[in-house]
Amino acid sequence: MFEHIQPYAGDPIFALVDAFNADPRPHKVNLSIGIYFDEQGRLPVLPSVQAAEARILAAAGPKPYLPMEGDAACRTQVAALLLGAGHPAIAAGRVATIQTVGSSGGLKVGADFLKTWLPEAQVWVSDPTWDNHRAMFEGSGFVVNAYPYYDAATGGVRFDDMLTTLRALPRRSIVLLHACCHNPTGVDLSAAQWDALIPVLRERELLPYLDLAYQGFGDGIEQDAYAVRALADAGLTYFVANSFSKSMSVYGERCGALSAICATAAEAALVLGQLRFTVRRIYSSPALHAAKIVAHVLGDADLRPMWEAELVAMRERIAAMRVALHARLVALAPGRDFGYFLSQRGMFSYTGLSADQVDRLREEHAVYLIRSGRICVAGLNTGNVNRTAEAMAKVLAG
Ligand code: LMR
Numbered sequence: 088m089f090e091h092i093q094p095y096a097g098d099p100i101f102a103l104v105d106a107f108n109a110d111p112r113p114h115k116v117n118l119s120i121g122i123y124f125d126e127q128g129r130l131p132v133l134p135s136v137q138a139a140e141a142r143i144l145a146a147a148g149p150k151p152y153l154p155m156e157g158d159a160a161c162r163t164q165v166a167a168l169l170l171g172a173g174h175p176a177i178a179a180g181r182v183a184t185i186q187t188v189g190s191s192g193g194l195k196v197g198a199d200f201l202k203t204w205l206p207e208a209q210v211w212v213s214d215p216t217w218d219n220h221r222a223m224f225e226g227s228g229f230v231v232n233a234y235p236y237y238d239a240a241t242g243g244v245r246f247d248d249m250l251t252t253l254r255a256l257p258r259r260s261i262v263l264l265h266a267c268c269h270n271p272t273g274v275d276l277s278a279a280q281w282d283a284l285i286p287v288l289r290e291r292e293l294l295p296y297l298d299l300a301y302q303g304f305g306d307g308i309e310q311d312a313y314a315v316r317a318l319a320d321a322g323l324t325y326f327v328a329n330s331f332s333k334s335m336s337v338y339g340e341r342c343g344a345l346s347a348i349c350a351t352a353a354e355a356a357l358v359l360g361q362l363r364f365t366v367r368r369i370y371s372s373p374a375l376h377a378a379k380i381v382a383h384v385l386g387d388a389d390l391r392p393m394w395e396a397e398l399v400a401m402r403e404r405i406a407a408m409r410v411a412l413h414a415r416l417v418a419l420a421p422g423r424d425f426g427y428f429l430s431q432r433g434m435f436s437y438t439g440l441s442a443d444q445v446d447r448l449r450e451e452h453a454v455y456l457i458r459s460g461r462i463c464v465a466g467l468n469t470g471n472v473n474r475t476a477e478a479m480a481k482v483l484a485g
Contacts (some may be wrong), residue, residue: 099218099457107455115453116471118462121270121300121434123333123401126468131336131401135394139383143376150375155363157186157344158378164385165344168308169299169315169327176319180352183359185345185366186373186381190300190330191219193345197296197326198227200358200365205259205294211252212263213237215459217270220263220298234262237272239439242427246280250287258292266327267311268301268433271461275305275432281314285321295325303334303398304405305432319348331381333434334398342377401465405434408467415476420483434465444482452478 103119117124125131156162162184166177176182187193201208210224213236221231235248253262269275276284288295295318305311318325324347331342345362349355366372384394413428428436440448440460448454454475456462467475 103455103457106449110453110455112453114471114474116455116466116475118454118456118464118466118475121333121463121465122338123304123336123405123434123465124468126404128466128468128470130338133336133394133397135384135390135397136335136337136380138393139380139387139390142383143379153186153372153375153378155185155366155372156359157373158375158382160382160386161186161378162344164382165329166346168302168385169312169329169346170319170348171309171312171316174316174319176348181349181355183347183349183355183362185359185362186378187328187343187345187366188370188373188377189332189341190298190328190343190345191223192341192370192373193328193330193343194220194296194298195223195227196362196365196369197328197345197347198224198229199369200362201261201294201296201326202227202229203365204361205261208259208261208294209257210261210263210296211256213249213265213269215271216263216265217298224261224263229261236269237274237437242274242430242437244274244276244280246276246283250284253284253287253293254291256291256293259294260291261294261296262288263296263298264314266297266299266302266314267305268435270298270300270433271435271457271459272437273427273431273433273435274437276314278313278317281317285317285323288318289321289323295323297325297327299327299329301333301433302329303395304402304434307402308395308398322350324348324350324354331377335380335384335394337377337380340377340380341374342381405464408464408472409436411469411472412464412467412476415473416480419476419480423483428464434463436462436464438462438479440479440482447482448478452481454478 107117166182166184210229210231211234214233224231234252235245238245302311327346332338347358384390409428416425438460442458445458
């Protein structure tokens, strides 16, 4: 029955985590997966989330199925977090938000929906992007192409080339964009670049699909939502998949959402209906506990400011690690430009290290990063940053 099945080569990110966990060297450093670790190298349990869970437990409520679209309070809070409370698109009923199984669940539900309703469309992702973007959309039956994005020569964005490519796309092409904290490069579009991009998206009638997995890890909750709000203010129709995995440190709870910002309330109702049907066909309905955590933390007058402060602390710790790694590398490898560590945003930095150098870091120094040269800066702490810099300097020296 199954003898013809091809072996699965494994996911490059999850396989590296397995290899890290199996590595007996005590000084090993995990800069592989996009997870925030604290100064002690632990996965934090945020006090705001703990308090929310204590309340949920104390309420000892029943555990019914959620509706296909998820919990109403959670969905309302998510739309307000993305667009700002009272945004005209929300007031006009033009936002269809569903609670999903992490933002990956949202991306996948959106991809299946789009394959049904825009079957001729092709998908365009940034070069490079999160590996799983391509896999997910191809899995939904799309042809996936790449638009120019990262400029290895300058460490910036090939913005003119990006615009030229997007200007030539057929109408109703789907353009996947990282709303902030670009994964894997850490190189974001500036507000001015978003402002220049939006007219192209509108004139070419492209469908932007925003991935917002790191809201709050760039410059702040509001600042990191710039693209989401600018697209809405410009009257575009678009999708946004967002995640609470990192921002609430609730990875395994699978807390995420998918929102469609539509031209009219009638369109939003149609989209919501078909998103519900899409969910029903994949996993029927999302997780109750995830909904309760998100709704409590975002909606409670005490827990919300607590969570926002916790998010600031995580962001500032990452920024401090960027500064520390940069300073140490500048001292150890003078003459090289490490300024990108300071200008990039979010959890990730694209180091420019080759796959061979990455292999040496892992094999000779027990420093784990993915072979594209991306590091998760949130895996650094004051106890391992110097050693990491020393290992990088040695590998760079040849
Ligand atoms: C990452 O890019 O490391 C994270 O988004 C985790 C994942 O699922 O790959």
